[in-house]
Amino acid sequence: MDIHDIRAQFPILSETIHGKHPLVYLDNAATSQTPKRVVEAIEHAYFTQKANVHRGVHCLSQKATAAMEKGRSAVREFIGAPSEAEVIFTRGTTEALNLVAASYGELLSPGDLVVITQMEHHSNIVPWQLLRDRRGIRIKVVPVLDDGTLDMDVYRRLLEESPRLVSVTQISNVLGTVNPIREMAAMAHDAGAVFVCDGAQGVAHGPVDVLDLDVDFYAFSAHKMYGPTGIGALYGKRELLEKMPPYQGGGEMIGHVSFDHGTTWADLPYKFEAGTPDFVGAAAIVEAIGFMQSTGIEAMKAHEEDLLNYATERMKEAIPDIHIYGTAPHKASLISFLIPGVHHYDTGVLLDQLGIAVRTGHHCTQPLMERFGIEGTVRASFAAYNTRREIDAFISALIRVNSMLR
Numbered sequence: 536m537d538i539h540d541i542r543a544q545f546p547i548l549s550e551t552i553h554g555k556h557p558l559v560y561l562d563n564a565a566t567s568q569t570p571k572r573v574v575e576a577i578e579h580a581y582f583t584q585k586a587n588v589h590r591g592v593h594c595l596s597q598k599a600t601a602a603m604e605k606g607r608s609a610v611r612e613f614i615g616a617p618s619e620a621e622v623i624f625t626r627g628t629t630e631a632l633n634l635v636a637a638s639y640g641e642l643l644s645p646g647d648l649v650v651i652t653q654m655e656h657h658s659n660i661v662p663w664q665l666l667r668d669r670r671g672i673r674i675k676v677v678p679v680l681d682d683g684t685l686d687m688d689v690y691r692r693l694l695e696e697s698p699r700l701v702s703v704t705q706i707s708n709v710l711g712t713v714n715p716i717r718e719m720a721a722m723a724h725d726a727g728a729v730f731v732c733d734g735a736q737g738v739a740h741g742p743v744d745v746l747d748l749d750v751d752f753y754a755f756s757a758h759k760m761y762g763p764t765g766i767g768a769l770y771g772k773r774e775l776l777e778k779m780p781p782y783q784g785g786g787e788m789i790g791h792v793s794f795d796h797g798t799t800w801a802d803l804p805y806k807f808e809a810g811t812p813d814f815v816g817a818a819a820i821v822e823a824i825g826f827m828q829s830t831g832i833e834a835m836k837a838h839e840e841d842l843l844n845y846a847t848e849r850m851k852e853a854i855p856d857i858h859i860y861g862t863a864p865h866k867a868s869l870i871s872f873l874i875p876g877v878h879h880y881d882t883g884v885l886l887d888q889l890g891i892a893v894r895t896g897h898h899c900t901q902p903l904m905e906r907f908g909i910e911g912t913v914r915a916s917f918a919a920y921n922t923r924r925e926i927d928a929f930i931s932a933l934i935r936v937n938s939m940l941r
């Protein structure tokens with residue numbers, strides 16, 4: 536992996552912040568930066584083949600349709616899904632999870648149990664709460680232990696209550712914990728439950744194979760994996776998708792519409808893609824996947840692991856009483872922390888003054904913040920293009936913040 540070659544593909548990494556500091560972008564868990572080839576694919580789609588998809592007889596429409604379906608087939612291959620019919624384009628992870636909650640939720644009955652965890656992003660909590668309000672399902676929550684791993688004993692006990700559905704994030708966007716998804720999905724299946732995986736972080740930090748994980752649904756966003764914003768996907772097993780009612784109604788998703796004889800649905804995956812899709816984004820995903828595959832997904836993972844270990848060590852050296860949230864043995868490349876007695880927001884603002892982009896706050900995980908008795912953390916999250924030199928700049932800035940605010 537040639538880091539100079541990789542960085543050269545991201546013009547934004549040469550930006551200067553506040554007119555003097557080179558940008559050190561450590562907010563990758565919120566959104567990653569985008570390589571030229573993705574933006575060029577967007578430009579190419581707008582300049583040479585913009586036409587609405589699936590309906591047109593004319594040449595441009597056929598080109599646009601082919602480009603979008605090429606995106607679908609790239610996604611299918613990328614996550615190891617057996618068929619394109621099982622890959623539904625959505626606006627992102629949030630819409631994908633809402634789709635499952637709204638549509639699969641129609642197959643649940645009042646009193647049915649849904650199990651989630653304490654480390655879920657709000658987008659894997661609130662759709663289930665909305666379903667509870669609408670259909671009277673129950674929600675139970677697997678707690679998080681002090682090191683940021685899930686309490687598997689409680690998980691086992693909750694499975695004895697025969698939940699209908701379990702929904703868990705592959706990687707915590709706050710603690711970095713990599714959850715044992717394959718094992719958890721197998722346990723859920725033994726208990727007769729359907730298993731949903733939030734892959735928003737997982738898909739950006741290692742190879743994903745939905746068949747190997749044996750999850751029933753897998754949701755992710757392109758913008759966290761070097762792709763365009765506004766698009767993501769839901770993988771779902773065909774036999775489940777077939778049983779589920781449409782999520783939204785409109786164009787593209789129908790077989791035939793009639794006032795008198797009833798309306799029928801299109802085949803999968805179009806049944807779940809009402810309205811004109813983000814066909815430009817779908818075409819550009821091909822290049823995001825291409826970037827990851829040509830860089831090497833395993834090589835990126837190893838590089839990020841090195842950055843994580845290096846940054847963790849250097850932080851503890853620089854500020855021995857720094858509090859790091861999330862110390863699981865299997866951890867992805869992000870660090871949530873607090874300097875004792877210093878508000879996360881103040882740390883973030885001062886770091887920004889020095890050109891370091893981190894995220895502060897609750898990271899859309901308020902129940903998890905409550906679990907740790909805090910309002911928020913500072914989070915530094917790494918991607919393939921980050922370097923040890925950038926970590927050094929981050930640590931120097933952190934030392935300055937520490938001496939200014941304490």
Ligand SMILES: *Cc1c(COP(=O)(O)O)cnc(C)c1O
Pocket residue numbers: 564565626627628629630656658659704706707708733735736756
């Ligand atoms: C970012 C994120 C989401 C939400 O993704 P959107 O792209 O905002 O829809 C959900 N879950 C996790 C774990 C995330 O990190």
